Amino acid sequence: MRASLVRTLSMILFVGGAFEQSWAQPAGQADWERTVTAAKKEGRVVVAIPPSSELRQQLEAVFKTKFGVELELVPAPGPRNASRIASEYNAGVRYFDALIVGTGTAVPLAHEGMLEPLEPHMVLPEVKDPKNWWGGHIWEDNLKTNRFLYSFIAEVGTGGLWHNTNSAKAEELRSFDNFLSPKWKGKIGLNDPRVPGSGQSLWSFLWDIKGEDYLRKLVQQDLFISRELRQIGDALAKGNLAISIGVGYSQYEPFLKSGLPVRQLPTPAEGLPASNGFGIVGIVKNPPHANGAKLFLNWLLSKEGQDFYGKVMKSSTRRLDVDTRWLADYGTQAAKDSLTLTEYNRVRNHLEDKYLKVRAPSGKFAEQVLK
Amino acid sequence: MNGGELSTRPPSGFSLRLNLQSLLVTLLLCIVAFLVLTPLCLLLLNSFQVGRPGSEVVYGLEGWRVALTSPGTLEAIYNSFSLAIVRQFIATIIGIFLAWLLARTDLPMRGTLEFLFWLAFFLPALPATLGWILLLDPKYGLINQLLLKLPFLDKGLFDIYSYWGIIWVHLATTGISVKVMLLTPAFRNLDAALEESSRTSGAGPLVTLRRVIVPIMLPAIFVATILGLIRSLEAFEIELILGVPIGLHVFSTKIHSFVTHEPPQYPPATAMGTFFLVILLMLVALQRFYLGQRSFTTVTGKGFSTRPISLGRSRNAICAVVLLIALTVTVVPMAFLFLGTFMKLFGFFNIKDPFTLNNWKQVLADPILVRSLKNTLTLGLCSAAIGVFGSSLIAYVIVKARVKGRAALDFISWLPWSIPGILMGMALLWTFLLINKVIPIYGTMAALIVAMVISGFPLSVQVVKSYLMQLGNELEEASMVAGASWLSTYRRILLPLLLPCLIVVGLLEFITAARNISTVVLLATGQTRTLSLLMLDFTAGAELERATVVAAIIVMVVVVGAVVARSLGGQFSIRG
Numbered sequence: 001m002r003a004s005l006v007r008t009l010s011m012i013l014f015v016g017g018a019f020e021q022s023w024a025q026p027a028g029q030a031d032w033e034r035t036v037t038a039a040k041k042e043g044r045v046v047v048a049i050p051p052s053s054e055l056r057q058q059l060e061a062v063f064k065t066k067f068g069v070e071l072e073l074v075p076a077p078g079p080r081n082a083s084r085i086a087s088e089y090n091a092g093v094r095y096f097d098a099l100i101v102g103t104g105t106a107v108p109l110a111h112e113g114m115l116e117p118l119e120p121h122m123v124l125p126e127v128k129d130p131k132n133w134w135g136g137h138i139w140e141d142n143l144k145t146n147r148f149l150y151s152f153i154a155e156v157g158t159g160g161l162w163h164n165t166n167s168a169k170a171e172e173l174r175s176f177d178n179f180l181s182p183k184w185k186g187k188i189g190l191n192d193p194r195v196p197g198s199g200q201s202l203w204s205f206l207w208d209i210k211g212e213d214y215l216r217k218l219v220q221q222d223l224f225i226s227r228e229l230r231q232i233g234d235a236l237a238k239g240n241l242a243i244s245i246g247v248g249y250s251q252y253e254p255f256l257k258s259g260l261p262v263r264q265l266p267t268p269a270e271g272l273p274a275s276n277g278f279g280i281v282g283i284v285k286n287p288p289h290a291n292g293a294k295l296f297l298n299w300l301l302s303k304e305g306q307d308f309y310g311k312v313m314k315s316s317t318r319r320l321d322v323d324t325r326w327l328a329d330y331g332t333q334a335a336k337d338s339l340t341l342t343e344y345n346r347v348r349n350h351l352e353d354k355y356l357k358v359r360a361p362s363g364k365f366a367e368q369v370l371k
Numbered sequence: 372m373n374g375g376e377l378s379t380r381p382p383s384g385f386s387l388r389l390n391l392q393s394l395l396v397t398l399l400l401c402i403v404a405f406l407v408l409t410p411l412c413l414l415l416l417n418s419f420q421v422g423r424p425g426s427e428v429v430y431g432l433e434g435w436r437v438a439l440t441s442p443g444t445l446e447a448i449y450n451s452f453s454l455a456i457v458r459q460f461i462a463t464i465i466g467i468f469l470a471w472l473l474a475r476t477d478l479p480m481r482g483t484l485e486f487l488f489w490l491a492f493f494l495p496a497l498p499a500t501l502g503w504i505l506l507l508d509p510k511y512g513l514i515n516q517l518l519l520k521l522p523f524l525d526k527g528l529f530d531i532y533s534y535w536g537i538i539w540v541h542l543a544t545t546g547i548s549v550k551v552m553l554l555t556p557a558f559r560n561l562d563a564a565l566e567e568s569s570r571t572s573g574a575g576p577l578v579t580l581r582r583v584i585v586p587i588m589l590p591a592i593f594v595a596t597i598l599g600l601i602r603s604l605e606a607f608e609i610e611l612i613l614g615v616p617i618g619l620h621v622f623s624t625k626i627h628s629f630v631t632h633e634p635p636q637y638p639p640a641t642a643m644g645t646f647f648l649v650i651l652l653m654l655v656a657l658q659r660f661y662l663g664q665r666s667f668t669t670v671t672g673k674g675f676s677t678r679p680i681s682l683g684r685s686r687n688a689i690c691a692v693v694l695l696i697a698l699t700v701t702v703v704p705m706a707f708l709f710l711g712t713f714m715k716l717f718g719f720f721n722i723k724d725p726f727t728l729n730n731w732k733q734v735l736a737d738p739i740l741v742r743s744l745k746n747t748l749t750l751g752l753c754s755a756a757i758g759v760f761g762s763s764l765i766a767y768v769i770v771k772a773r774v775k776g777r778a779a780l781d782f783i784s785w786l787p788w789s790i791p792g793i794l795m796g797m798a799l800l801w802t803f804l805l806i807n808k809v810i811p812i813y814g815t816m817a818a819l820i821v822a823m824v825i826s827g828f829p830l831s832v833q834v835v836k837s838y839l840m841q842l843g844n845e846l847e848e849a850s851m852v853a854g855a856s857w858l859s860t861y862r863r864i865l866l867p868l869l870l871p872c873l874i875v876v877g878l879l880e881f882i883t884a885a886r887n888i889s890t891v892v893l894l895a896t897g898q899t900r901t902l903s904l905l906m907l908d909f910t911a912g913a914e915l916e917r918a919t920v921v922a923a924i925i926v927m928v929v930v931v932g933a934v935v936a937r938s939l940g941g942q943f944s945i946r947g
Contacts, residue, residue, distance in 0.1 A: 371618065
């Protein structure tokens with residue numbers, strides 16, 4: 001009797017679920033089509049993006065070709081775009097529709113009510129469904145709000161550790177402790193950890209796992225600190241530096257292609273942090289092109305959009321239906337291909353909770369110890 | 372030299388129009404004050420706003436505390452002054468000598484040589500610096516590598532990443548060239564009768580230069596030096612590239628560091644900017660005090676001669692030296708800039724097949740290039756036109772009008788230089804957002820034009836002012852006595868005399884607008900992006916090779932502008 005009841009209830013739930021799904025899809029599809037039509041009428045959408053000419057060039061062309069909607073892109077470092085959006089908001093001006101940034105940058109915008117909740121704007125079923133995403137829907141603003149900034153990238157190994165093969169052998173650098181050897185004094189380059197980026201990501205990882213004493217000793221190695229990644233790359237390729245911290249594959253790609261002696265170091269014994277790179281999207285509150293913003297968000301988070309973005313930015317989406325294994329050739333591994341969710345949560349140093357606990361205090365520490 | 376009263380006493384015909392004149396000056400003062408003071412007040416206010424950008428507004432002194440106690444602040448201030456004073460000292464001495472040679476002597480190829488110095492000034496600082504790195508990098512610089520072939524050297528002789536490396540690159544880019552640009556036309560306006568008198572008294576050319584010419588030219592020299600000093604204190608890109616790797620920070624790189632911080636630390640940045648404002652006020656006060664005591668009229672109604680001084684047998688040797696300097700500051704960095712555009716990897720000659728056409732192909736295929744070029748031309752031409760009109764009007768009022776408020780106008784016209792470009796851009800962003808409901812200028816090309824006109828005021832006004840101070844009032848008085856109206860006097864007497872100067876001012880405005888990054892970067896949108904911002908995009912993405920292609924295009928644009936301006940200036944130059 002009980003088994004029969006369970007079977008009946010299960011059947012009802014199953015049929016009910018399937019029924020709901022069959023209605024949801026056409027409804028989502030209709031909403032999508034309405035959005036596309038309305039966005040075409042608006043004609044334009046303005047998006048703040050990371051400083052990548054490759055992304056600017058290709059995204060503009062792809063979006064215009066696909067939807068006939070002009071995509072105006074403003075490439076700049078995240079903090080600059082975020083503070084500009086905040087200034088606009090405070091003055092009652094709306095220019096930007098959406099933004100793509102890195103961790104920590106846009107959380108104040110979410111807290112001050114300057115962003116739209118994203119879920120109501122997710123109309124494509126493939127975007128809405130958390131099952132399509134490794135770890136489900138993950139929000140950058142994961143402490144209180146959980147709805148304004150969507151984190152679509154999760155990866156390990158980016159912006160890692162590189163060495164000049166003529167000056168330093170990989171075997172000499174198996175652990176972060178090896179970096180403290182007197183041999184490397186004046187020979188280590190570090191992407192400035194006082195600003196967001198891969199340098200800060202590694203610095204905060206070390207702050208977390210090795211502590212402040214370790215970082216003090218590292219600073220005593222007379223680090224070459226710069227915010228110009230090319231400057232560090234040049235110095236490593238010329239042999240002025242032996243090791244670089246926080247400069248990624250994309251910066252070293254031309255050096256590798258030219259046959260210069262720079263190589264990525266194998267993952268050290270302590271491991272590497274998980275990051276979400278420039279993988280956070282949000283929509284500005286009351287955007288001037290509301291439908292354009294919605295269209296952009298859904299396309300970006302779709303399979304097609306994530307595949308496109310990942311290929312241009314060499315970054316790993318959390319979408320389960322997008323292949324990311326090829327990224328291993330670029331020194332990056334998607335979290336979904338290499339970590340369990342528990343491991344990911346242990347080694348990540350992004351999203352609001354970790355940002356406040358790890359990145360922000362480690363950044364403050366960097367302010368104290370770096371000139 | 373005793374015509375002090377003449378130079379400060381306006382023509383009598385003007386007093387009849389005193390009311391209208393006062394009204395116009397008041398209106399002008401209001402417009403300029405609004406344009407200049409609003410952003411500065413917002414900046415000052417925001418130096419006390421300690422809330423995180425976008426968060427609740429909280430006022431306090433934290434920003435000032437951070438600015439004053441941040442590690443390395445005092446060292447950065449010391450470095451700024453040290454670098455600025457040393458290079459101004461060197462540049463001023465060389466600049467005076469070169470300007471005198473070009474304007475007052477029979478040096479061969481004077482026109483070509485002067486134009487070469489103009490070109491040096493047009494070169495964008497970033498790629499020019501990279502060009503010098505290619506030559507003077509201590510390990511890989513081509514000159515050092517050549518020198519290492521000498522048996523008695525075991526390491527490179529030059530190190531671009533040093534205090535003197537920074538001084539050198541500044542001198543070789545704009546340090547000397549801007550002095551030549553500003554001083555040569557002023558020297559040219561000098562009446563040769565003064566030199567002839569000196570010669571008749573038995574003085575040689577160098578004694579005449581030191582004891583007659585330099586004292587007469589002091590207002591122009593002083594203005595050029597003050598302008599140079601202020602700009603040196605604000606200098607940024609070269610210090611960032613060459614100073615940061617050796618831990619040499621300056622005032623502007625500290626401000627940049629605050630602004631690019633996460634979250635941006637505007638309060639300490641603006642607090643440091645305020646310190647700079649105080650320095651500027653002192654320099655302006657010094658300049659006013661100095662100029663207020665003297666008269667510098669050199670062009671009067673008593674006849675005007677510009678006969679050149681003979682350099683004698685040494686003219687060809689001197690020409691060779693000047694040519695060498697001119698080529699060093701132009702051809703060398705330009706050659707390396709253009710060479711860099713064809714390199715697979717900028718600065719790496721030792722890789723396999725180091726040259727490629729791909730950089731050009733990629734940049735030329737980028738659809739944003741044409742839009743950026745159009746935006747650059749629009750911005751440059753509009754800024755030049757409005758800047759020439761506005762600065763000549765302001766300078767005329769300051770020098771010639773006998774009305775209250777001209778001292779205030781003079782003072783205000785300096786202020787846009789009181790803060791580094793990046794802070795000025797931030798302040799203008801806040802200003803445009805503030806007035807957007809009344810004047811919807813935010814996000815338009817007009818916003819960029821206004822920004823460039825404002826930031827161009829100090830240089831343009833001071834250049835026109837120093838010219839006007841050299842012009843006596845007799846010419847205008849004579850015209851008035853002959854029955855000409857003020858407008859007719861302006862058009863037929865003043866304008867022809869001022870024209871070479873106005874062309875220089877227009878060119879400066881055009882070039883400044885075409886090259887500017889820091890002031891417009893926060894105001895530009897995807898639609899109003901200029902070539903210099905496109906270059907910044909490529910640089911930020913570590914795509915240096917494509918950035919040099921855009922830099923080369925910027926150089927081509929400004930060189931064409933310079934050629935056009937130069938040919939116009941030649942047609943209208945003052946004849947003896």
